[in-house]
Amino acid sequence: MTANRPGFEPVFCTIVPPHLLDRLARSGDPQLSAAARRTLVADAAQRTARRLTTVVGAPSVAPPKDAAPDKPHRTIHDAKHKQELPGKKVRGEGDKPGKDATVNRAYAGLGATFELFLKAFARNSIDGAGLPLVATVHFGDDYGNAFWNGEQMVFGDGDGEIFLDFTIPVDVIGHELAHGVTQYTANFSYFGQPGALNESMSDVFGSLIKQYTLGQSAEQADWLIGAGLLAPRVTGKALRSMKEPGSAYDDDVLGKDPQPATMDGYVRTGRDNGGVHINSGIPNHAFYLVAEALGGNAWERAGQIWYDTLTAGGLAVDASFEDFAKASVAAAASRYGEGEEHQAVVKAWSQVGVASA
C-alpha cells in the first residue's frame, strides 16, 4: 500500500465479489492491488487484514538488527487458553528452556524447521530473508487444532479425547511453517487442487523435517503426519500416511482415513475447502514414490526437486496437480539432467494417475 501515489487512492465498491478482490489484490499492478487490498480491509465485517495475509502474503517483519544470517529468530507466546493472538511472550531467541514442555517443543520445532530449510535448501527462514518465526501455544480451551494465520503458527492443546497437544509431533510444527514457505513462494490458493497442493507441500516438508531431525533415510522413515498426536483411545497411528494414504486411522468416532493415493480415488466435496486435507494424499504419495525410488535421504534429491518446483516461480496460484507434476518433471531435468531422478518423477506421477507430460 505504500507504493500508492498520495492523492490517488481508488477503492472498489463492495459489489466486486470477494474472489475477484482476491485476484485483484494479487495483481501485478500496484494501484489495482492496493485498491483491492483497501477494499478488502475496509470490508472488515467479513474479511480482515489477517485473512488478507494468506491471499497476498504477509508484510515482512524486519529481523533484529544484530541478527545473524544463519540463525533463527524465534519468539514463543502463550495464549493462556484464550483466543487472542499473539498472547504473552514467554520465550525469545537464545532464552533458556523453561518448565513448560509445550513452549520448549515449539521452540525446538521452529529451530528444526529453520535448520532443514537452511541446510538442505539454502533458504534463510520461511521468506528466504530471515523472517522471524513466531508461534503461539495453549491457544483456546481444549482446542483440537493448529493453523498458520498468514503471519504466525498457532497451536492448541488438543481436546484430550481425539487430539493431544499439537506441538508433540515435529512434523506438525514443520507443516505449519511450511504453509508460510508456500505463502511466500507459489502461494497456492487454499481450495480444491491448488489447496491440496498447498497441504501436500506442508506434509512433504513437515515429514522431511522429522526425517532430517531423526537422521532417517527414506526407507527408515514412517512417512506419517501427526504420529503421537492422536489420543490413546483413538484407533489409529497418525492423521495421514504418505506411504499408504487412507491407512492412518480407522476409528469408531473418527471414521476411516479418507485419503486417496491415486486419481481414481479423487474426492469431490465442498467441505474442508474442497477436500484439501483429503486429496493431498495424491501428491503426497507421488513424493513418497520418488523418495522411495531414489533411496537415501529424502530431503536430498526428492526434496530438492520438490523445493525447486515450489520456488521456481513458474506455477500459478491456481495450479492443478497436472501443472505441478509437469513443473516437477522439468525441475528434475533442470537440476539433475534426464537420468534416474527425472525417470523417478515421471514414473511416480504416472503411478498416482496424474499426467506429467
Add this chain to the structure above:
Amino acid sequence: MRIQVRRTGGFGGLDHHREVNTAGRPDAAEWHTLAEDAVAQGRRSPPIGVPDGFTYQITVDGRTVYCADPRLTEPQRRLISRVLKEGA
C-alpha cells in the same frame, strides 16, 4: 429453536457436527440471543479461511451462515463452543 454447528477443515480435515434444541430448556432465551447475534454476523458463503483453520457452518431454524477461525466474533465463538460441548 434448533441450532446446528458443523465444523470442517482443520489440520485433520475432519468433520464434526452437534446440535442443540432449545425447546423446554430453562436457558432458552439466552441461547436465542446468542444464536441470533452469531447468525447476524455470519457470511452467506464459506470463507476460505487460513491454512488448517476450522470453518464453521451454523444453521439456526433452517437459516445457514458460515465463519472461520481465527476471525470469529465473540457471539460466534461462544455459540460454537457451547453447541460443540453441550450438543448431541
